[in-house]
Amino acid sequence: MGMSEKIKIVLLKKKMTVTKLAEKIGSSSQNLSNKLSQDNFREKELQEIAEALDCDYEANFVLRDTGEKV
Numbered sequence: 580m581g582m583s584e585k586i587k588i589v590l591l592k593k594k595m596t597v598t599k600l601a602e603k604i605g606s607s608s609q610n611l612s613n614k615l616s617q618d619n620f621r622e623k624e625l626q627e628i629a630e631a632l633d634c635d636y637e638a639n640f641v642l643r644d645t646g647e648k649v
Contacts (some may be wrong), residue, residue, distance in 0.1 A: 598606035
């Protein structure tokens with residue numbers, strides 16, 4: 580599942596529109612829509628989106644053999 584799909588799921592759960600999220604992160608709705616359609620986000624943008632959605636954002640590599648998160 581890509582980040583765009585995850586963001587859309589959270590938007591539905593929070594009953595928030597893309598336009599409202601764009602306003603909260605200081606972006607245009609067109610720019611955010613383009614990023615969502617291309618699933619193209621920088622780490623900083625994902626952190627800002629998580630904050631705007633009142634969520635925690637975690638990005639990890641997990642070693643499959645040990646379960647260790649890096």
